[in-house]
Amino acid sequence: MLITLPNLLPAEQVLQCREMLTSATWIDGRASAGHVAAHVKANRQLAQDDPVALQIGALITQALRQHPVFQSAALPARILPPRFNRYEGGEHYGFHIDNSIFRLPAENASQALAPSALTPRLLRSDISTTVFFSDPDDYDGGELIIQDTYGEQRVKLPAGQAVVYPGTSLHQVTPVTRGVRYAAFFWTQSLVRDDTQRSLLLQQDVAIQRLIRDGANPEIISQLTGVYHNLLRQWANP
Ligand code: NI
Numbered sequence: 242m243l244i245t246l247p248n249l250l251p252a253e254q255v256l257q258c259r260e261m262l263t264s265a266t267w268i269d270g271r272a273s274a275g276h277v278a279a280h281v282k283a284n285r286q287l288a289q290d291d292p293v294a295l296q297i298g299a300l301i302t303q304a305l306r307q308h309p310v311f312q313s314a315a316l317p318a319r320i321l322p323p324r325f326n327r328y329e330g331g332e333h334y335g336f337h338i339d340n341s342i343f344r345l346p347a348e349n350a351s352q353a354l355a356p357s358a359l360t361p362r363l364l365r366s367d368i369s370t371t372v373f374f375s376d377p378d379d380y381d382g383g384e385l386i387i388q389d390t391y392g393e394q395r396v397k398l399p400a401g402q403a404v405v406y407p408g409t410s411l412h413q414v415t416p417v418t419r420g421v422r423y424a425a426f427f428w429t430q431s432l433v434r435d436d437t438q439r440s441l442l443l444q445q446d447v448a449i450q451r452l453i454r455d456g457a458n459p460e461i462i463s464q465l466t467g468v469y470h471n472l473l474r475q476w477a478n479p
Pocket of ligand 1: 337338339
């Protein structure tokens with residue numbers, strides 16, 4: 242399932258973020274790539290503890306919390322703090338599949354020093370998300386190409402919009418041949434690991450919301466809502 246979030250961040254906020262990203266300190270993206278990915282990766286990234294990354298990351302996380310489509314489609318259990326990349330001058334990231342497991346950073350210093358830090362919290366990357374911070378007219382190339390069960394999807398969204406797709410997908414970012422492409426990306430562990438099950442739950446949820454809007458019989462709405470929750474109970478792994 243591939244969905245877009247058309248209005249994740251308001252235009253004014255996107256402009257402020259892009260100004261911050263423009264003057265941030267960018268490092269070689271290969272620093273965070275695995276052995277295999279390093280061969281196909283050529284871009285810049287922000288350090289994970291960069292103040293700009295932390296500040297914009299918090300805005301994104303806050304927006305996701307209040308975004309009904311993201312919540313229904315992703316059923317998030319854990320979200321990795323967003324990371325940031327920049328492509329220009331032919332930079333690209335060839336076809337690859339993302340790492341499956343990530344370590345969640347400690348939320349504060351005392352947590353980092355606690356005995357529980359020896360058994361760190363992990364995140365399984367069920368879902369990938371890219372948030373676009375450059376407008377499509379400002380750069381050539383830089384398309385996110387995702388191969389999923391329905392074939393190849395080419396994604397290049399306006400600034401402030403996001404694409405959400407299965408973490409299992411093979412994907413690439415094509416070379417940016419003019420201008421600069423700024424984006425954020427992050428992974429979500431879902432309560433429901435399987436993409437097909439998540440998709441069925443979303444369809445059921447959307448249908449129930451339509452019935453509510455149309456003023457359908459409350460008993461039927463209640464019955465279908467019960468089925469939704471019983472399916473979620475079967476499939477969820479919090
Ligand atoms: Ni990737």
